[in-house]
Structures are given as structure tokens and as C-alpha cells.
Amino acid sequence: MPRALEGVRVVDLSHVLAAPTTSMILADLGADVIHIEPERGDDSREFGPFVGGHDRNRSGYFISLNRNKKSLVLNLKHETGKTVLRELIRISDVVLENFRPDTMDKLGFGWEDVRKINPRAIYCSICGFGHDSLPEYGSRPAYDMVAQAYSGLMSITGPEGGPPCRVGSSVGDIIAGMQGAIGILAALRYREKSGRGQCVDIAMVDGLFSVLENAVARYVNTREIPGPLGGAHPSIAPFQGYQGKDGQWVIAAIGNDKLWAQYCKILGREDLIEDPKFKTNPLRCDHRKEMNAILEVEMAKKTAREWCDIFEKERIPYSPINTLQQICDDPHIAHRKMLVEIDQPIVGRMQVCASPLKLSETPGEVYAPAPMLGEHSEQVLRELLGYSAEKIAQLKADGVINKTV
């Protein structure tokens, strides 16, 4: 199948999660991503789960994020390493990095340097508070949790009245990574028309702040400060999770009074339908606690699976609250091919999450495994830069690239 980003070359100086998410999206769409790694490898090669033994080439975390990419080990403290990087940037479309804001400038590869090397290059940086930030913010280490906390997202996530909770996946990194991909694709389009590259400055805090949606609209327009609501909907009831007798959870999404009557009948509690405390949605919201005391008892009479089957048949909007086991084994995920197998060098067959970008002509695809550390160093220098075998041997001897894979 053709790929949407065929012919787009990315020099990827990223590590761990935010910018590697960007380059994963671009690589899934067919871009040629050259992941530049230091001799010790991307830090995330040290992150578990390890598959079949602790080793830099066996991190399930690294592999899932870096499928489809190439790995070039390059010593950027060495002058010759810098020369190689400069030559690669000259023939590439995108430069991507997620160091602290001053790191690339110090290396001599900030945006102002890169645009001199290649004025058509699109330079994308991702960091906690942005390259254009207040001086004291730029140097702060910004872990995903810092972005989740700083942006306000944690303050609206968690049980009602309880402690603020972190979203269970690193959305501070991932959403910024997605925004990086959007910015790069937009910049590529602009370059088609103008011939000019530009700089894309993504901040993880901005990224999460921009997805708070109604919480921001509510605060700026009413000055009400929203808090966490657990698993419930603020203005519809019941519209939340209940625990079945097996301890598994199921969402009942009773959006109107007609559904309420149907739901009460299913529970064998017709007496609740016209109960003056529960008969309309506003009443149910007002008496949510009392209502839940009753519904929790009723819902504990069958397993979550049994409820799902009944709700499906009776057309009650619902969802199981799936565990990772349940969703990974789910027929929907299988039908959508959202988990795919790769042949990973050293590791063998393993599963990774597929691309959600289901395009009819050029779908996002997992077409290659993740690279072993330095796997493509020689290939990249030979094929893209035309280096001779002698020159490559010299670079190995000088510690500019890896000696072995």
C-alpha cells in the first residue's frame, strides 16, 4: 500500500515519550524516521516491561513506541558527530527534539542553527513549558506528571471530593506528541506552497490546558472552579459505573426518563419509576446519593458481563469498564486490528498497539519492528550520505558511531 508521508525524512533527536510519540505517528504514516541515539541508547530502552530478559534491545516500552523507525548511534560531543548530523539535516524535512529548551542551542542545533543549515527544514520542539516561556519556567524539569498537575487536568480527575488523580496514561506527553504531529503536517503543507520551513514550539502544559474543554469555558465564563467528579456525569443521572457481583464495573448511561423507566423494569424495580425523588433527571441528580444506595444494591445482584448482555439486548446505553485484559482480548479491538504482531529482532514475535489512523488508501501501519540500538548507523551513512566503507570504519574507530549492534 502507498503511504501518506512517503518521501518525508525526519531527523529524530527525541527520547522517552513526548516527541517519540510524534515520530511514531509520522513513521506509521510512512515517514523515514532516523532516531539519533547516544551510545547508551534512548533512556526508554531501560524502561520495563522487558521481554525475555533485561537488555537495551528488549524493552517492550521502547519497542512499542519505536516500531517503524531506524536507529543511528551518533556521538554529538564529537565534532565529526556534529558534521554527520549537519549533513543529515541538510537532506531532511523535519528535525524533532524534546530536550530542555537550551540543550539544542548549546549543541549548535537550535532552530536558528538548523534554519541556516536547511531553510526548508521544519523544526519541532516539545518540552514542558515551551521554548518561548518565562525564564524561570523553561529550565524546569517537566515530567508528564508535572504537566498533568500544572495544567489543571489533575484537579478535575479523581473521586468526588477526593484527592486529585493522575490520568492513568501519560497524556501530558502523548497529547503534546500528537500536537507536534499536527504542527509538523501543517508546516509541511505550508512549505509546499511557500518553500519555507518553520519552527513548531509545543509545550506539554499548553497541550493539556487546550484539552480541558468545558472546564475552561466554565471557569472563564462563570468563575466556578470545577473539581473532580469520579466516574459520574455532572448533569445526568444515573450516568456512571456500578459494580457487579463479580466486582467488575459497568457504566449505565440513562440519558432520559424513558430510559429510566426501562432501566427500572430491568432491575425489577418498577416502584422507582414514578418515585417522587427519582422520576425526572433533575430529581435524580438532586437525590443522587440516595438513588445510588439503591442502585448499587440492585447492580450487585448480577455480574458486570450479565448486565452488559441484558443492556445490549434491551438497548440501554452502557459500557463495561474494561480492564486491560478485557480490552486487549476484546473482539472489537481484534476486528479493528488495533493490536498487531511484529517480528522483533532478538525478542521474537510480540504484540504492539497499532495505529488508530484508519485511512482507506494510506492507513497508519506497523510495517517494521523497532530498531536495535545503532542497527541502521552504517546503512544511513552509506545510503543517504554516500559514506565509503573506509570512512565508516574510521567513524567507528573514533567512537562517533557504534562499533557493533
Next chain:
Amino acid sequence: MPRALEGVRVVDLSHVLAAPTTSMILADLGADVIHIEPERGDDSREFGPFVGGHDRNRSGYFISLNRNKKSLVLNLKHETGKTVLRELIRISDVVLENFRPDTMDKLGFGWEDVRKINPRAIYCSICGFGHDSLPEYGSRPAYDMVAQAYSGLMSITGPEGGPPCRVGSSVGDIIAGMQGAIGILAALRYREKSGRGQCVDIAMVDGLFSVLENAVARYVNTREIPGPLGGAHPSIAPFQGYQGKDGQWVIAAIGNDKLWAQYCKILGREDLIEDPKFKTNPLRCDHRKEMNAILEVEMAKKTAREWCDIFEKERIPYSPINTLQQICDDPHIAHRKMLVEIDQPIVGRMQVCASPLKLSETPGEVYAPAPMLGEHSEQVLRELLGYSAEKIAQLKADGVINKTV
């Protein structure tokens, strides 16, 4: 300033949140988005907060999502309404919708219909389980909460050992909306080369499943089922929120033993540094409960703000857990111009969240307010389709477009 997507026209049949997020991103980047609304308006015009009175043109929710777009009221149950839509699709680049899977087919504007009208069109659908789904899934109503529950995200979000929690913003809709934008931009690039349009089929469940990162890698490789971890890091301690004496929260991110020693000194608890239960990170993870009993008491001795100031000065990685009030009033958000003012018809001056896409040449921008219902019906028909005043008057009389704004 030039805009990256100038010249890209989007026929936007979306409502509420998922696909409107896609068209907001495209409009912020300069696409000409024509939001087709039924006579009663996009459902989200009825969502609060309302600014200065309950009215379809005063929803802060609708306004924040629909800035930069045009509104064309079009009766698609009327044959002439369908003709108008067909003519618009013929001269547009993108068709976007987020109805249930069979709705557009029934209207005569599914992908197979649209590609006949305009083979260069890019058709993007967003729904809960995807257009290509198992038969029983496609017809399920998929609220954001259904996607959060079904995908596994809720099962890893919330307090440790506690009930699964919903992420406080509608990331099921929003992440799918961002993936729609990525898919459309990739498809536009492919069209530049091939001349062909294509269909982008985004499922909210896929979207969230694809951002579970380590949870999926962990489950598929180890069969361990991850659960919620509250506000803590699974393998670093202390790396979580503590409550100050004012009840506000602050994250202390003590990533290594050197920081631990520094942190203990700041707390005036040098005795803890070499404590055999706490002196290394693995020990602190093992004795997390005991450690937290001590740290919670110490952290309650100053306000969160005081801790932030001390941690900033002493270079301890930290973050306040900001409320919406704190983040909206934050100097970083001001510096990054992440809240901007618009002149909204009827409403007046109001704030909306800006674009996080900070591109140096073609930044995402809020350059126009949200449209009043049907505000651009006449303009679109006159300027884009060349309709005469008489023809437009007839369409009004026939109830095909709105009579007044």
C-alpha cells in the same frame, strides 16, 4: 500572518465535540470551515455555561469550540438542501461528520456517495467504534464516557484500590478529534501527490486504546493487569501530590537519592536521609505507606504556595496541582497567550482557549468569533455557489436555509 491551511475548504457536518474538535484544529490553522447545522442548531448550542442568558448564540461551550468557523443552516430532509450540500461538496476538500455509522449513508452522503460527487474529497468520520466495526458495535451510542470505559482508560485512572474514575475532560472525544485532524492532514498530503481523496475512519475507542502506552505494553508482554495508582508514580517515590496546610496540593518529584537528601533537609528531617527504610528509591517504594504518613505531616506545615517557592529556589522538581482558577490566572498561560479574547456577536468580549499549535510562520490562531446560528448561510451560497438573491429568497421561503439569523 499567512495560515498553513489557507485554501482548504471543509464541509463540516459535525456536532457536539469529537469532530468539532477536528474542525476547530483545521480552522485555527486557516481552513475555511463551513459548519452545516440543522434549523435548531448544533446540539451543543444548548450546553452551558451560557454567557448572559440562555440562548443558542450564547453557549460558552459552543463558542469555545466553534470560533473561526462559519455557520450554514441547511435542511437536509429537503431535496433542495441535499442539492446545496452536493454542490458544496463538489468544491470542497474535506467532508467531516460524527453521526452514528449509518446516518450519512441514509442521507445519501456516505463515503461512497461523496467520492462520486468529488473523487478528490477527503471524508473523515468519527464515531465510537468506527465505521468498519462489528455489526452490533456500530449502532451503539458512544458517549465520551463509553469510550473512556470501554478502552480501558478508566480502569487505570483513579485512587489506588478505589473506584475507576473518568478523566475530567472528555478525552474520548478530543483525542479522536485530534486523530481526525492528523488523518485529514496526512490525506491532504497524499492527495497532493496522487490527486485522490480517501476515507478516514476514526473510532473513539481505538483512539483512547492507542494512548494507553505502557499499560498495553505491560499487559501484552507480562499479562499483568494494571490498575489505578491515584496520583503516584508506580516505580519512583516520593513522586506524587501532598496537601499543604491550606488544603492545596503540590507534587514533589523526588527522582533520585540525591534529591531525597535535599528534600529531607528542606523538611528539617535529616534523620530520614539514611533511614534504613527510606534511604534508596526501591526502599522508599517498598515503604511508601510509612513514608507518606511522615511526609503528609511535614507537608501540612506550610501552604502549597510556600512549598512551591522553596522547591523552585532549591531546584527540587515540583509542580502545584493547579485548580482551573490557578491555571487560568497563571503567568505561564498569559505568556504563552493560551487564553485569548474574542468579540463574540451578541455576547461581547469573552475569553476562549487558544491554539496550542505555536508555529513560527503559521501559528494556530483565533482570528474570528464563533458564528451565530445560520450567520453565513447567505454569504456561503452567494460567494461560493454563486446563487442569486432570488434563489436565496426562494430557499428561505422553502425552509431550506434559515430565514433570519
